[in-house]
Amino acid sequence: MSLLANAPARLFINEVAVRDGFQGEARFVPTPDKIALIDRLSQSGLAKIEVTSFVSPKAIPNLRDAEEVMRGIARHPRVTYVALVPNVRGCERALACDVDEINLVMSIGESHNLANMRMTCEQSLEQFAQVMDVVRGGRTQVNGTLATAFGCPFEGDQAVDRVIWAAEQYLGLGMHSVTLADTTGMAHPLQVAQLCRRFIETFPGVPLTLHFHNTRGMGLANALAAVDAGVTSLDASLGGIGGCPFAPGATGNICTEDLVHMFESCGIATGVDLDALLGLARGLPELLGHEVPGQVMRAGKRAELRERRVAA
């Protein structure tokens, strides 16, 4: 079958820049700027926005305004607003702000989970069980992210069976959906195609999101492989900001506007206003004080034609 023959007609984009991007910035993005950006993102047709993380302000000082941001934004009825939470305390804070979705994260690799979360996977799953008890009965859904699903920077490739086992644990706890995350940019397209197909066959009907980093330049190729395998939901970050503290110097998340530009060019609808996103991306360097990796924000859309220079 030819490329993208199996692809969905519609893709859903989860914007993570204000959480995954801002958390690692050298400079604190002022709360009103965060709220203004999220409000403009809400108007752009994105399916989801990961707004913030209800963690300890000591652990991630940049997101110490989680409550203010979550309560300050103008919530668009068609957008799902997500918050990352590490534990019951974070979950209670998120629920107090009436988030639509909670995102829980455990790494597939024990070593990475220990380094990142300071817990074994078993301890993470125990915490998640407590979180699910708190959430149960409310309107808030829970997404479970499996970090380092395509490779651990300390352990290398992870067994597909372990990824499937971890997803089973998540679903057994009552989580609604799963994200497979390539936390440090180790995924390659063939691996993505194989793991996505395996997941979809094993868990038909379970909403699946893919989260890629462009650390080794394969980000959009991996997104293409995922969508070719039937994936309908992708995380991405405005301007391509963000990254992983364990991959210094590497670029971050795949870039939302570059992703939208690629798939819309291929005839796959995203529902997103690309011009609006490009405008927001072009404001990031001033907001953050540095250049960002996005490409289309520099080059312009492929459909934007140039005036021909007259030969001298």
Add this chain to the structure above:
Amino acid sequence: MSLLANAPARLFINEVAVRDGFQGEARFVPTPDKIALIDRLSQSGLAKIEVTSFVSPKAIPNLRDAEEVMRGIARHPRVTYVALVPNVRGCERALACDVDEINLVMSIGESHNLANMRMTCEQSLEQFAQVMDVVRGGRTQVNGTLATAFGCPFEGDQAVDRVIWAAEQYLGLGMHSVTLADTTGMAHPLQVAQLCRRFIETFPGVPLTLHFHNTRGMGLANALAAVDAGVTSLDASLGGIGGCPFAPGATGNICTEDLVHMFESCGIATGVDLDALLGLARGLPELLGHEVPGQVMRAGKRAELRERRVAA
């Protein structure tokens, strides 16, 4: 059929950094440095190296040492050494240096051909007929590049039938092989898949190379789409250097070592020593006086594991 099920077992890489990359640099790369780099590239397992361009030194001052470079390198018997030539004069210079292959370039878009070559496509084809007369009977093969095959920055999308027509003209003139070039990074993966399949069906047995730029972030995704469609030969540039003068601020060619890293990860052999390439790429910033776009040279290969930090 699943992704890459049709892919070749072996990919052939044509390294273009020393021609397509160096030609646009602000600083002249000294001839001995060019020769030393090409000699090390020759040892790395690359199938082809596009060494230089036999153009007017006024048009491209950076390549004014074409003869010195072509005569100064140590030619490896397994590498095909290519030179770009614009006309009969350039062809004669290239033949005097005994190049293995001549590369001729015409843009699919008349406007781009006028801007870039200062000729209509008809005039280009007339020149190429004269070049073929000069080459005929010798051992040097001729590759014809169709620039802007995936879109012209002045005219937009080009009709597939026009690309096929132009390839027919090339083959009718006696050219051995064809390169479809995405000169300004307008190609998208679905278009690549469709045009590659159409070309392969129309011209079975004609050697086909794809040339992509990463201008809009889609470079490796397009390479993936091409290889998925059965393409066996790709141009790429060490460190991702190069670009098109009509796309200012945009990044250049797809990056050789990132491309090799992606396909070798997917189990497709390139014959290339990736560590050797990474070493050469890491020398480019000093040689050129600026950073280069390559990703794997920064992040390291996916298989290079890190020491886990001990939690404080």
